[in-house]
Amino acid sequence: MTLITRRNALKMGLAGGALLAGSSLAMAQLRIVVEGANFQPLPIAIPDFASSDPAFGKEIAEIVRNDLRRSGLFLPLDPASLPVQVGDVNATPDFNTWRTANVDALVMGGVERGGQISSSVRVWDTQQASQVVGSSYNTDPNSSRRVAHIIADAIYAALAGSTGYFDTRVIYVAESGPKANRVRRLAIMDQDGANVQYLTDGQSMALTPRFSPNGDLVTYMNFADGNPQVYLLQLSSGKQQRLANVGAMTFAPRFSPDGGTVAFSVEQSGATNIYVTGVGGGQPTQLTSGAAIDTGPSYSPDGSRIAFESDRGGSPQIYIMSSGGGNAQRISFGQGSYSTPVWSPKGDLIAFTRQSGGQFNIGIMAPDGSGERMLYTSFHAEGPTWAPNGRVIMFFQDPGGNDGPKLMSVDIWGRNLLTIPTESYASDPSWSGLRA
Amino acid sequence: MVITAPINTALRAVAMLFFVVVVAACSRTPDAMPTGVGNLGPGGGAPGSQQEFLVSVGDRVFFTTDSSSLTTEATATLDKQAAWLNQYQNYRIMIEGHADERGTREYNIALGARRASVVVNYLVSKGVNGQRITSQSFGKERPVAICNDISCWSQNRRAVTVVQ
Numbered sequence: 259m260t261l262i263t264r265r266n267a268l269k270m271g272l273a274g275g276a277l278l279a280g281s282s283l284a285m286a287q288l289r290i291v292v293e294g295a296n297f298q299p300l301p302i303a304i305p306d307f308a309s310s311d312p313a314f315g316k317e318i319a320e321i322v323r324n325d326l327r328r329s330g331l332f333l334p335l336d337p338a339s340l341p342v343q344v345g346d347v348n349a350t351p352d353f354n355t356w357r358t359a360n361v362d363a364l365v366m367g368g369v370e371r372g373g374q375i376s377s378s379v380r381v382w383d384t385q386q387a388s389q390v391v392g393s394s395y396n397t398d399p400n401s402s403r404r405v406a407h408i409i410a411d412a413i414y415a416a417l418a419g420s421t422g423y424f425d426t427r428v429i430y431v432a433e434s435g436p437k438a439n440r441v442r443r444l445a446i447m448d449q450d451g452a453n454v455q456y457l458t459d460g461q462s463m464a465l466t467p468r469f470s471p472n473g474d475l476v477t478y479m480n481f482a483d484g485n486p487q488v489y490l491l492q493l494s495s496g497k498q499q500r501l502a503n504v505g506a507m508t509f510a511p512r513f514s515p516d517g518g519t520v521a522f523s524v525e526q527s528g529a530t531n532i533y534v535t536g537v538g539g540g541q542p543t544q545l546t547s548g549a550a551i552d553t554g555p556s557y558s559p560d561g562s563r564i565a566f567e568s569d570r571g572g573s574p575q576i577y578i579m580s581s582g583g584g585n586a587q588r589i590s591f592g593q594g595s596y597s598t599p600v601w602s603p604k605g606d607l608i609a610f611t612r613q614s615g616g617q618f619n620i621g622i623m624a625p626d627g628s629g630e631r632m633l634y635t636s637f638h639a640e641g642p643t644w645a646p647n648g649r650v651i652m653f654f655q656d657p658g659g660n661d662g663p664k665l666m667s668v669d670i671w672g673r674n675l676l677t678i679p680t681e682s683y684a685s686d687p688s689w690s691g692l693r694a
Numbered sequence: 695m696v697i698t699a700p701i702n703t704a705l706r707a708v709a710m711l712f713f714v715v716v717v718a719a720c721s722r723t724p725d726a727m728p729t730g731v732g733n734l735g736p737g738g739g740a741p742g743s744q745q746e747f748l749v750s751v752g753d754r755v756f757f758t759t760d761s762s763s764l765t766t767e768a769t770a771t772l773d774k775q776a777a778w779l780n781q782y783q784n785y786r787i788m789i790e791g792h793a794d795e796r797g798t799r800e801y802n803i804a805l806g807a808r809r810a811s812v813v814v815n816y817l818v819s820k821g822v823n824g825q826r827i828t829s830q831s832f833g834k835e836r837p838v839a840i841c842n843d844i845s846c847w848s849q850n851r852r853a854v855t856v857v858q
Contacts, residue, residue, distance in 0.1 A: 437837060437840050438838060439836070463835060465799060466800060484830055485829075485830045486803060507803075510803070523804065527811050528807060528808040528812065528815075530807065530808075551804040551808065553800045573760070574801055598798050613797070641799065658795065658842040659840060685799075
């Protein structure tokens with residue numbers, strides 16, 4: 259994998275990603291207003307990328323179009339309908355032609371594959387006749403899809419008022435076989451479903467994988483030892499080991515924002531409490547106590563607090579405590595029960611699963627419990643995870659019976675419900691941060 | 695893996711045996727909820743055999759939604775289990791705790807453990823040596839009855855006593 263990091267590519271002046279010379283960066287008026295009942299996705303023209311290999315240029319442009327389309331914020335126009343079929347990144351477009359075609363946002367790109375992949379892209383505001391962004395990127399030759407995702411992220415960042423989330427991966431549980439004896443193993447893929455790899459062989463059941471912030475370490479629940487136990491798996495080496503030796507059963511792990519600590523549940527004699535321990539080992543520290551079930555810990559992005567679920571009051575509800583333990587405050591008060599709290603990477607929202615009236619809901623609320631909104635309701639849905647920009651939630655939905663679960667996503671405005679394509683049944687998604 | 699392999703085999707055997715009940719339960723309303731495989735009828739196996747435990751004693755107890763309290767039927771079954779286990783001391787005992795599908799994954803892992811723990815404690819209170827007993831939670835990951843209504847969920851909320 260390339261050593262030219264994505265962040266560098268976005269910032270660097272030379273090797274990785276360079277701002278293209280040309281018209282100065284105007285404060286473009288071209289902006290997607292993401293809130294509001296009258297929301298309309300922004301039409302955007304993306305001709306095929308210029309390339310000495312036209313098929314490659316077409317392939318890269320199509321990945322960019324697909325990312326932007328799937329965000330729900332953009333409406334890429336049919337490339338066959340455009341006045342220009344292949345982009346030219348080195349020339350100023352004929353703005354009149356594009357305005358006449360009712361195109362406000364225009365992307366011109368080029369890509370070449372040699373010792374590495376080099377791609378340049380400019381985003382134009384045709385009404386202002388100005389360049390919104392112009393950048394070039396180099397990556398290693400095996401990362402052609404990543405180049406396209408990085409470009410899509412740059413376009414999203416320029417026009418949608420937030421960083422993007424396309425150059426990311428999702429780790430999940432791939433499920434196969436009859437429900438009563440289903441095989442569950444870990445799999446990883448790009449956020450759009452491409453490049454699937456299976457990480458465990460299914461001999462022992464694997465559940466609830468979660469990414470570390472650096473994206474190389476994964477923590478999950480492994481049944482190899484009989485009772486499930488929390489494991490750490492390093493993606494780059496394939497090495498794995500048990501996290502801690504405490505209690506009868508350990509499960510429900512999640513990393514701290516600095517990646518140095520894992521919070522998880524420990525069961526002993528029917529009581530389940532939350533512990534933390536360093537990823538390097540050491541003695542686990544107990545954060546909650548009592549006979550209740552305390553599980554599903556999730557850190558706030560500043561690391562100071564932990565949201566978790568507990569049935570200490572009767573039914574499962576969401577509580578927030580200090581990350582050192584203590585001072586737990588209940589924040590969920592609607593009908594039914596609440597589970598799987600997951601703190602947004604932005605810190606402003608907590609996603610959860612709510613069971614009420616025989617239905618499951620995926621919802622969000624502020625960390626003080628206010629502003630609760632349901633984003634998706636069905637017979638069964640659970641396990642939310644956040645895109646790194648805090649705008650999209652992936653979860654899994656299960657129709658029940660002998661059918662199996664599938665991954666879906668929805669944005670925080672309750673729009674753009676998508677099914678994520680997977681080869682098998684799929685559950686427990688965990689979304690990575692933007693890749694380094 | 696040394697431990698899980700025989701458990702899985704036993705679980706599959708139990709699941710296959712139980713499948714008969716599942717089909718019956720899902721295709722028409724049963725006259726009464728089964729309280730265990732003991733309801734399968736005659737053919738109880740030799741005294742002291744695993745078959746006898748399955749068929750004549752009953753290897754499982756059921757719970758109500760989100761509960762780990764033992765019902766009257768459950769304690770009756772566990773009383774029979776304890777008497778049998780105290781008579782045949784050579785068996786080791788694994789208690790499997792399970793939940794139905796109407797909950798989230800992690801909570802149900804904990805709920806299965808809590809149910810198993812309640813059964814372990816009850817059997818110990820009836821004189822079964824705790825040294826013989828281990829327990830494991832499967833959460834909602836190993837249902838025996840597959841359908842989208844309570845006729846199945848009520849069979850999946852269970853603790854199974856596996857003698858080995």
